[in-house]
Amino acid sequence: MGGPCEVLAEVADETEARKITESVAACAWRVENKFSRYRSDNIVARINTAGGKPVEVDVETANLLDFAALMHRLSDGLFDITSGVLRKAWTFDGGRRLPTQSGIDALLPLVGWSKVRWVRPMIALSPGMEIDFGGIGKEYAVDQATQLAAQMSSAAVLVNFGGDLAVTRSRKENRAWRVGIESIDAGDRRAAMLVDLAAGALSTSGDTYRYVESEGRRLSHILDPRTGWPVNGAPRSVTVAAPTCTNAGMLTTLAMLRGPGAEAFLESEGVRHWVQRGT
Amino acid sequence: MAGAASAAAAAGVTDMADKEMKIGAALAAATCSLLGTATPGVSIAADAEPKWDVESAFLYYGESDDRVNDLSLSAHATRDFGDERTLGLDLSVDSLTGASPSGAIASGGAQTFTSPSGRETYRTPAGEIPLDDTFLDTRFALNGSWSQPLARLYTVNAGLGFSSEYDYQHIGANFGLTRDFNQRNTTLSAALAYAQDTVKPVGGIPLPLAQMTDVVDDDVSPGNRGDGSDTKNVLDVLLGVTQVLGRHSVLRVNLSYSDSSGYLTDPYKILSVVDPVTGDLIGRTPAPGASGPTGVYLHESRPDSRRKEALYAELRHDFSGKVLQVGYRYSTDDWEVDSHTVESRLRLPFGSSSYLEPHVRYYQQTAASFYRYSLANVTPLPGFASADARLSEMNALTFGLKYGHVNAGGNEWNARLELYRQTAKAPNEVLIGNQIGNAQMPDFDAVILQFGYHFKL
Amino acid sequence: MRKLILFVLACAALEGCASLGVQPWEREVLARDDMQLDTNALDTAFDDHIYFSKEGTSGGRGFGGGGCGCN
Numbered sequence: 166m167g168g169p170c171e172v173l174a175e176v177a178d179e180t181e182a183r184k185i186t187e188s189v190a191a192c193a194w195r196v197e198n199k200f201s202r203y204r205s206d207n208i209v210a211r212i213n214t215a216g217g218k219p220v221e222v223d224v225e226t227a228n229l230l231d232f233a234a235l236m237h238r239l240s241d242g243l244f245d246i247t248s249g250v251l252r253k254a255w256t257f258d259g260g261r262r263l264p265t266q267s268g269i270d271a272l273l274p275l276v277g278w279s280k281v282r283w284v285r286p287m288i289a290l291s292p293g294m295e296i297d298f299g300g301i302g303k304e305y306a307v308d309q310a311t312q313l314a315a316q317m318s319s320a321a322v323l324v325n326f327g328g329d330l331a332v333t334r335s336r337k338e339n340r341a342w343r344v345g346i347e348s349i350d351a352g353d354r355r356a357a358m359l360v361d362l363a364a365g366a367l368s369t370s371g372d373t374y375r376y377v378e379s380e381g382r383r384l385s386h387i388l389d390p391r392t393g394w395p396v397n398g399a400p401r402s403v404t405v406a407a408p409t410c411t412n413a414g415m416l417t418t419l420a421m422l423r424g425p426g427a428e429a430f431l432e433s434e435g436v437r438h439w440v441q442r443g444t
Numbered sequence: 445m446a447g448a449a450s451a452a453a454a455a456g457v458t459d460m461a462d463k464e465m466k467i468g469a470a471l472a473a474a475t476c477s478l479l480g481t482a483t484p485g486v487s488i489a490a491d492a493e494p495k496w497d498v499e500s501a502f503l504y505y506g507e508s509d510d511r512v513n514d515l516s517l518s519a520h521a522t523r524d525f526g527d528e529r530t531l532g533l534d535l536s537v538d539s540l541t542g543a544s545p546s547g548a549i550a551s552g553g554a555q556t557f558t559s560p561s562g563r564e565t566y567r568t569p570a571g572e573i574p575l576d577d578t579f580l581d582t583r584f585a586l587n588g589s590w591s592q593p594l595a596r597l598y599t600v601n602a603g604l605g606f607s608s609e610y611d612y613q614h615i616g617a618n619f620g621l622t623r624d625f626n627q628r629n630t631t632l633s634a635a636l637a638y639a640q641d642t643v644k645p646v647g648g649i650p651l652p653l654a655q656m657t658d659v660v661d662d663d664v665s666p667g668n669r670g671d672g673s674d675t676k677n678v679l680d681v682l683l684g685v686t687q688v689l690g691r692h693s694v695l696r697v698n699l700s701y702s703d704s705s706g707y708l709t710d711p712y713k714i715l716s717v718v719d720p721v722t723g724d725l726i727g728r729t730p731a732p733g734a735s736g737p738t739g740v741y742l743h744e745s746r747p748d749s750r751r752k753e754a755l756y757a758e759l760r761h762d763f764s765g766k767v768l769q770v771g772y773r774y775s776t777d778d779w780e781v782d783s784h785t786v787e788s789r790l791r792l793p794f795g796s797s798s799y800l801e802p803h804v805r806y807y808q809q810t811a812a813s814f815y816r817y818s819l820a821n822v823t824p825l826p827g828f829a830s831a832d833a834r835l836s837e838m839n840a841l842t843f844g845l846k847y848g849h850v851n852a853g854g855n856e857w858n859a860r861l862e863l864y865r866q867t868a869k870a871p872n873e874v875l876i877g878n879q880i881g882n883a884q885m886p887d888f889d890a891v892i893l894q895f896g897y898h899f900k901l
Numbered sequence: 902m903r904k905l906i907l908f909v910l911a912c913a914a915l916e917g918c919a920s921l922g923v924q925p926w927e928r929e930v931l932a933r934d935d936m937q938l939d940t941n942a943l944d945t946a947f948d949d950h951i952y953f954s955k956e957g958t959s960g961g962r963g964f965g966g967g968g969c970g971c972n
Contacts, residue, residue: 177764232478239467308479338797338850363854412475419467434468499943505951520943534946629922635963682963686938688922692930696938700961756961760936767935773961783958791935809957834957846944860944866955892951896943 168327172314175321175336185317189310189324196306200229200298202249212288212296219282219289227286229298229305236301236415237278243422244415247290248390249297250275255388269393276390304329304368304414311366311410331366331410339363346404346439347371358439362406368413370421371402371441387421398424406437497522501896508889511575512542527593532603534587543575545886547713547831548741549818549879550574551725556738558656560712561647562666565659565735573886576712583609589618597624605639614641620682629688637680644673645711652745653825656714658736668743674707692762702752709746715831716741720820723877742819744830752777767791781835783809797851803844803862811837817870817883833886838868844892855899862892 170193172186199207212220222230236244250272254264275293282289290296298305307329314322315333322333323342332342341361346369360367370387389396403420407413416436420427431438498521505514518536525531548557548568555568557576568574589603599622607614620635643649647666654668684698717726717740730736754775761768773785787805794800812835814828844862851857868885875883923931934940945962953959 228478232474235470235474239470305478308475312479335852338793338799339852339854340850341854361854363852408472409475409479411478412471415471415475434466436468501943501947503947516947518943518947520946536946626922627925680960688931690921691923691927694931694936694938698961698963702960752958752960754958754961758938758962760938762930762933762936771962773958775958775961777958781957783956785958785961789941807952807956807958812957834955838956840956864951864955890951890955892947894944894947 170326172310173323173325173342174314174318176318181318181320185314185320185322188313188317189322192310192313193306193326196302196309199225200302200305202295202297202299209296209298212290213294215290217289217292219287221286222288223286229301230283230288230296231285232411233296233298233301234278234283240419240422242278242391243389244300244418245276245278245390246296246298246300247278247281247294248276248388249299250293250295251388251390251393254393255386273393276393300418301411301414303327304366304410307331307366307410329366329368329410329414332362332364335363347402358404360404360406360439365406365408366410366413367404367406368410368417369402369404370414370417387418389422396422396424400427400440401443402441403427403431404439405431495524496901497524497898498901499896499898501894503892503894505890505892507542510542511888512540512544514541515539528599529592530590532587532589532591534585536583536585538583538585538609540581540583543577545833546574546576547744547833548574548716548739549718549725549831550884551716551739553725554738555725556736557714557741558659558666558736560645562657562660562669563662565737573884575886581610583607583612585614594621597628598622601635611645612641612643614639616640616678618680631686633682633684633686635680635682635684637678637682639678639680641676641678641706642673643676643707643711647711648672649674649707650711650743652709653742653829656737656741656743658730658734676704676706676708678702678704689759694760696756696758698754698756700752700754700756702750702754704750704752705748708748708750709744710830710832711743713744713830713832714741715744715816715829716818717821718818718876718879720822721877723818723875723879726821740821742825742829744832745828746814746830747779747828750777750779765793779835780813781809781811783807798847798849801846801848803842803846805842805844806839807841808839809837811835811871811874815870815874817874817879818876820876833868836868836885837871838866840864840866853899855897858896858898860892860894860896862894864890864892866890 170190172189174182174185176182176185198204200209201207202209202213204210208222208226212222233244233246251269254268254272275291275295280291280294281296303326307324307326308331310324310326311322311331311333314324321336321342324331328347330344335341341363344360344362344367346358346360387396387399388394399421403417405413405416405420407416416431416434416438420431420438420440423430428440431440498519500519503514503516503518505512505516507513516536516538519534521533523531523533546557548555550571550573552570554570555574556565557568557574558565559576566576585605585607587603587605589601591599591601594600601620603618605614605616605618616637616639618635618637620633622631622633624631648669649671651668651670657666657668660666679702681701682698683700684696686694686696688694718724719726726740728738728740752775754773756771756773758769758771767790769789769791771785771787774783776782785805785807787803789801789803791799791801812830814826814830815835816826816829816831818831819825819829842862842864844860846858846860848856848858865887867887870883870885872880930936949959949962
């Protein structure tokens with residue numbers, strides 16, 4: 166999940182808290198193991214190493230692929246789960262190593278959802294192409310885990326996987342959960358913003374930890390799949406509130422991809438959002 | 445040509461608009477089918493931390509026997525400016541009606557008194573404690589305060605207050621400092637307040653122990669008056685410690701010192717003059733052709749300085765969601781009014797968003813050194829004397845219950861009912877002759893009913 | 902009264918050195934609104950005003966909102 170995960174459960178009983186936490190953890194590991202691109206034994210690995218041959222996928226994977234396809238269309242190609250191969254050119258470790266244009270040019274032909282043959286339940290990638298659920302996997306896991314917690318208990322539970330979080334319901338006496346959004350100044354330990362969340366989810370996308378520096382400017386780790394370069398003028402951090410974490414996460418990603426148009430995009434979508442831009 | 449061009453341009457603009465069309469609905473539907481959940485009907489409730497916190501309330505206070513009634517509207521608002529800088533605003537409006545005891549004692553016969561304005565009289569039936577009509581009076585009060593960190597572990601606060609009514613005006617300022625110790629488990633605080641009040645009673649300031657005169661004409665001043673107004677200054681010093689005792693308890697202890705000087709007398713209160721042996725009222729007839737008091741009544745007189753010291757302690761303890769609050773105050777002053785107050789509240793949450801809070805308070809005080817039930821008709825008169833029951837030996841008991849409910853928006857409605865009973869006693873030393881065993885004190889019951897709404901903006 | 906003051910001050914001083922208190926991460930109960938010393942601020946202000954005008958003693962808890970022609 167790329168970060169610390171926590172479960173906050175408003176229960177009086179330690180046994181119940183433990184039960185909920187263990188179920189949420191199991192759910193998180195299940196989703197991570199199934200959809201992580203770092204493993205060699207899951208459905209994603211089979212799809213990425215099929216060498217052009219079609220692979221049959223299960224219902225859950227098919228649902229995610231349908232979702233990704235729809236997002237690709239709705240975002241005019243900005244959101245693309247085949248853009249993962251570009252990481253071979255980029256290392257977002259806070260250093261200054263930039264790729265060469267020819268290096269990127271070599272990878273661009275391998276990027277593009279339109280080149281994927283997806284007819285449910287069969288998917289075929291051209292050789293060298295890869296799919297990467299990194300852009301939706303974590304948020305999807307949060308939603309699955311939150312649904313699970315809601316089924317297990319009537320208590321108020323908050324599931325937080327590294328900053329992408331959702332709640333099952335508001336707390337006792339109708340009080341909201343108070344969530345702090347991390348400040349873009351990594352040295353500032355206080356939250357930049359405190360949000361009262363009574364229902365739904367929050368997702369944050371940002372460059373506090375994953376970035377590359379170029380000419381004194383911080384380049385976002387969000388790459389534009391059409392050019393292979395980081396999005397120009399992207400905000401340093403975007404947080405969106407939506408009914409589900411997947412929904413919120415998609416909106417933060419799309420907002421980041423719009424670069425300078427992030428705020429305008431979120432305004433027109435009519436969702437509660439908080440954008441932080443550096444100086 | 446122009447028409448076609450503009451039509452094409454319009455079409456181009458429309459295409460752009462389509463592309464910019466919101467994806468929100470499609471995205472929401474897509475996530476719902478992905479997650480297999482029904483479309484959530486309720487919209488997101490996520491707000492940046494509310495900045496304004498407002499408590500507003502309407503209160504009714506009513507005493508037994510048609511005495512004082514008070515209707516009050518109040519609001520207390522705090523505004524958070526971030527970085528722990530806070531602005532506080534208080535606004536209240538009170539409307540007071542009714543009558544309160546004048547300090548004169550009941551008598552076997554009816555009594556007539558001259559009103560404070562000196563222009564008319566009022567009558568008390570036999571056997572009843574004389575009450576004088578408190579003027580229908582409205583009071584406005586406004587307070588502002590500011591609090592902010594001064595340095596790490598230090599907070600400074602300052603406030604200004606103002607209130608105004610028909611015959612009284614108050615203006616005050618306060619300033620304080622707090623410092624945290626022990627990982628903020630201990631907080632020391634020191635504060636100072638200074639107030640200047642101006643009293644401008646109807647009819648003017650009565651001369652000390654001056655006798656109540658007959659009614660006078662509009663253009664004549666009652667002979668027993670001094671200036672039209674006078675002032676009172678109050679200096680308060682407060683030292684406090686707040687100490688966390690454990691995960692579930694916190695204790696607050698305050699030491700306070702108060703110094704009042706100036707006009708501290710109640711310009712409307714009087715004392716009855718009685719026979720030094722029997723304790724019966726000395727009769728009097730008004731001058732021929734005039735109307736006026738049927739007895740000898742003197743305006744009270746209190747010292748022009750009062751120094752008070754008090755110790756206050758409050759403990760709050762949580763018992764798995766229920767909160768018990770216990771407070772004790774001991775106060776002593778150079779008027780010899782010593783008091784003990786014990787008060788407790790217990791907050792009991794029930795359901796998922798409501799609470800009940802019973803409340804009990806017990807108060808007792810000793811009489812002021814110059815408290816008199818009545819004055820013996822001897823010379824010399826004492827330097828200071830007051831028959832105000834509020835300075836007599838007295839105790840009071842309050843029982844109350846508060847109910848609160850937090851609605852889905854996180855705002856709270858509440859209602860509070862309190863019953864108050866005050867019982868005063870005239871110590872035997874101040875009773876004369878037949879009064880012993882027959883003293884009638886203006887005890888009363890009061891009911892307090894309050895409705896409030898606590899919301900955030 | 903003097904002795905009482907000295908006693909209280911001594912307690913306060915001792916307390917400062919004692920191991921009373923909690924770690925910052927143990928403050929979840931203390932942070933609740935109903936555990937703050939200024940909860941029910943409006944109720945307390947009303948009550949203080951009523952008792953100030955009906956009894957012989959006032960104050961002790963804090964400052965704010967004094968002054969009326971009733972005592």
